[in-house]
Amino acid sequence: MEVLKVSAKSKPKSVAGALAAVLREKSSAEIQAVGAGAVNQAVKAIAIARGFVAPNGIDLIAIPAFSEIEIDGETRTAIKFIVEPR
Incomplete structure (x- = not known):
């Protein structure tokens, strides 16, 4: 599964474009975000991506979950969204 x-500081429209491209190619993707600002941008990107793929008859769902990731040798808790067609 592709991980974005x-x-x-990510631009939601750019992330949405990347997400839509991955979904058209592989039909599922994972978005990882650490921190409130990053989660906010991720949710915006998912909403925008729904609009990008809707004309193709694809209705997206996002499943949130926690994930432990390592950044600079330090374990951090991230929010991950598994995005796939309904």
Whole structure:
């Protein structure tokens, strides 16, 4: 599964375009975000991506979950969204 990493500085429209491209190719993707700002940008990107793929008859769902990731040798808790067609 393709993993897209989102930061608080990520542009939601750019992330949405990448997400839509991955979904058209592989039909599921994972978005990882650490921190409130990054989660906010990720949720916006998912909403925008729904609009991008809707004309193709694809209705997206997002399943949130926690994930432990390592950043600079330190374990952090991330929110991951598994995005796939309904």
